[in-house]
Amino acid sequence: MALGSFVCAIGLAVLSRAGGVVSLYIAWTLIDIAMALTLYEAAFATINRKYETGSRQAISTLTLFGGFASTLLWPLTAKLDTVFGWRDTNSCFAVMQLPLCMPLHLWLGAAPVRQPRHHLSAEDQGHTLKHALRHPAFWTLALAISANTFVFSAMSVHLIPLLERLGLSLSTAVLLASLIGPMQVAGRIGEMTLGRNTSLQIVGILTFAMLPAALLVLVLFGANAWIVALFCMLYGVSNGILTIVRGSIPQALFGRQHYGAISGALAGPSLLSKAAGPLAAAALLRPEGGTTMLLIVLLAVSIASLVFYLRAVSIGSSPSIAKAFDKNTA
Incomplete structure (x- = not known):
């Protein structure tokens, strides 16, 4: 997921300076790769590794907060677009990936699991x-x-x-x-x-x-x-x-x-x-x-x-x- 944040930063940076169809496709290809590395599927797999028990509750909590993403970010994006334009807005989001999202993902990866994995039963x-x-x-x-x-x-x-x-x-x-x-x-x-x-x-x-x-x-x-x-x-x-x-x-x-x-x-x-x-x-x-x-x-x-x-x-x-x-x- 940390790699996904890095790729997302590159993709958004390329998008912010896109000048034609080729650069636009390159930008969105990178962003789509980043989405596959960072969004729900990757997050659920990470939660499953970190929580030997209670993963369902953790997934529910994550999706609850994720439900507010469009509610908060769409108005913010519209405001930034009005003030700075779409290119600088994407540049801002690209910069946010490196000091904000990427360190959080690295910290999540370094956090210990709740229980030793050798306690898993055959059914688990x-x-x-x-x-x-x-x-x-x-x-x-x-x-x-x-x-x-x-x-x-x-x-x-x-x-x-x-x-x-x-x-x-x-x-x-x-x-x-x-x-x-x-x-x-x-x-x-x-x-x-x-x-x-x-x-x-x-x-x-x-x-x-x-x-x-x-x-x-x-x-x-x-x-x-x-x-x-x-x-x-x-x-x-x-x-x-x-x-x-x-x-x-x-x-x-x-x-x-x-x-x-x-x-x-x-x-x-x-x-x-x-x-x-x-x-x-x-x-x-x-x-x-x-x-x-x-x-x-x-x-x-x-x-x-x-x-x-x-x-x-x-x-x-x-x-x-x-x-x-x-x-x-x-």
């Missing part, structure tokens, strides 16, 4: 990546996360124009969409308090179910502002808690010893669906129509994600299948 050690790739629960979970990510990425880009297509004014659409951020935080607070003693698998089922429920509401009653507000709240809560589920469920199903490799492999397909979601939605949301078709497609994909997750939890929690798998991979 779990499966290696090679074994996990042969487990059917891995692929159904990957499909569940990918389908869910497809919907969220499509909606994150096209939500405002979609709500306008449903008959809302631009100001109303923006106001209702602004509910999503606070509801993400509310969902994470709820998981940390009300859901802390609930099985992660059950929390995941509720989280995956909220998305098709929200889209169904929008399909049936999309022209009503109060219904759209309900959609945004359900959508926000689902998206907020899903981050925690994605960070914790690999350990629950496959053990913690090889968490980083397994969670990284799970993230691969979802990155592809994250890139495909906005493009597919744009193709469906044509200037002359396609609103209903887009919502139906997203609803179908969200239902598929719930079905895949239920299957993954069922397979991963089955004692007979788990024992047979462990015997075959021993």
Whole structure:
């Protein structure tokens, strides 16, 4: 993660002085590499290494603070852009990476783990990546996360124009969409308090179910502002808690010893669906129509994600299948 901060500083510096397409692509390539090294997936793997117990609570706390990132940084970025311009704003962010983010990541890496690693049980050690790739629960979970990510990425880009297509004014659409951020935080607070003693698998089922429920509401009653507000709240809560589920469920199903490799492999397909979601939605949301078709497609994909997750939890929690798998991979 410290290396990611360094790469991010270089990428932002290049972006601040970009003068053409080539330099722009170079800058964003570096920034994307830095994002892979520093954001949630890398942070979750680090937490899993540092906390022999209580990693779920630590992940919940991290995502709670992460939920305020856009709330604080977007207005700050807009203010800096107004005062200094976008080039100097990126230069400021590049400089901040070196004295602020990089030392914190280095300090985190030097901090000791909570308990000696030789105390890990065989169950905690779990499966290696090679074994996990042969487990059917891995692929159904990957499909569940990918389908869910497809919907969220499509909606994150096209939500405002979609709500306008449903008959809302631009100001109303923006106001209702602004509910999503606070509801993400509310969902994470709820998981940390009300859901802390609930099985992660059950929390995941509720989280995956909220998305098709929200889209169904929008399909049936999309022209009503109060219904759209309900959609945004359900959508926000689902998206907020899903981050925690994605960070914790690999350990629950496959053990913690090889968490980083397994969670990284799970993230691969979802990155592809994250890139495909906005493009597919744009193709469906044509200037002359396609609103209903887009919502139906997203609803179908969200239902598929719930079905895949239920299957993954069922397979991963089955004692007979788990024992047979462990015997075959021993």
